Amino acid sequence: MTSIFISSLNCPSCGEVSSFERYDRIDVSKTPQFRTSLIDWELFKFTCSHCGHQIIIDYPTLYVDEENKVIIQYLPSNCSDLGSVSSIKKVAVELDISKYKYRVVTNLEDFVEKVQIFSEGMDDKAIEFMKYLKSPNEDEDIMFSYEHMVFTKEGSVAYQFMFINQKEAVASLNISRELYLESLEEVAEAGDSEYVIDNGWAERFACQG
Numbered sequence: 586m587t588s589i590f591i592s593s594l595n596c597p598s599c600g601e602v603s604s605f606e607r608y609d610r611i612d613v614s615k616t617p618q619f620r621t622s623l624i625d626w627e628l629f630k631f632t633c634s635h636c637g638h639q640i641i642i643d644y645p646t647l648y649v650d651e652e653n654k655v656i657i658q659y660l661p662s663n664c665s666d667l668g669s670v671s672s673i674k675k676v677a678v679e680l681d682i683s684k685y686k687y688r689v690v691t692n693l694e695d696f697v698e699k700v701q702i703f704s705e706g707m708d709d710k711a712i713e714f715m716k717y718l719k720s721p722n723e724d725e726d727i728m729f730s731y732e733h734m735v736f737t738k739e740g741s742v743a744y745q746f747m748f749i750n751q752k753e754a755v756a757s758l759n760i761s762r763e764l765y766l767e768s769l770e771e772v773a774e775a776g777d778s779e780y781v782i783d784n785g786w787a788e789r790f791a792c793q794g
Contacts, residue, residue: 587616594631598638605631607644614651623648623700629693643693648700649676655686655703658780662691689780694749698736705738709782710790711769712736717787718768719746719758729755733784736760 588610593602608628613620622628631642648657656676676682688709690696702709716734731748739745744760775790 587612587619594642596633596636596638597640599633599636601633601635603631603634605642607642608646610647610649612649612651614649620650620700620704624697624704626693626697641693647676648696649680650700650703651680653703653706654684655688656682657696657699657703658687658689659693659696660689660691661693686777687780688782694735695783701738702736705744707765708769708772710772710775710786711765713782713784713787714772714790715760715764715768716746716784717791718764731755734758 587608590607590609592605592607594605595602606628608619611619611623611628619628626641629641629643630639632639643661643663645661646659648655648659650656686703686709688699690699699709702712716736720734729748729750731750733749734746735749737745737747739757739759744765746758746760747754748756748758772790779786
């Protein structure tokens with residue numbers, strides 16, 4: 586079940602104290618409305634009740650999706666308060682986690698991306714492999730600067746990779762169903778023994794081929 590912890594935070598703008606709801610565990614099978622709130626980053630936004638100032642509060646949480654059989658552990662790399670992190674062992678008491686994909690991410694943007702991928706019934710290994718294939722390799726292949734690519738949904742059925750530079754989207758690339766299916770077939774034998782699936786994983790996988 587979804588677990589909510591209410592804490593008090595001092596607003597960095599006005600200094601007044603306001604309450605903040607932190608979600609230590611998000612179970613979207615019980616509270617499906619939180620899926621959209623997470624994708625929109627709403628579950629991590631702190632709004633001061635006095636001056637209206639808004640900031641992102643990074644905190645660890647555990648995401649459980651029984652329908653799509655995935656568990657995502659979010660452990661922010663800049664967060665030292667890990668005492669309240671919901672343990673995968675606790676979830677194992679309730680669910681047969683052998684049937685689940687288990688992922689660990691340390692960046693909020695990556696966490697949101699994983700949720701989007703699995704919510705669409707897609708495979709994150711195939712998505713990361715597609716990023717690797719579509720990432721420009723030479724300076725002359727691209728007319729803009731970017732730091733990384735992010736999977737996102739455009740409208741009701743279209744998917745894209747957004748090119749991100751300094752937290753801003755500078756370009757986009759449509760994803761074809763055909764390329765996704767080809768990539769899915771390529772990674773079919775990779776298995777799910779690894780918990781961290783990112784660009785590093787994709788590069789290692791491609792070099793093995």
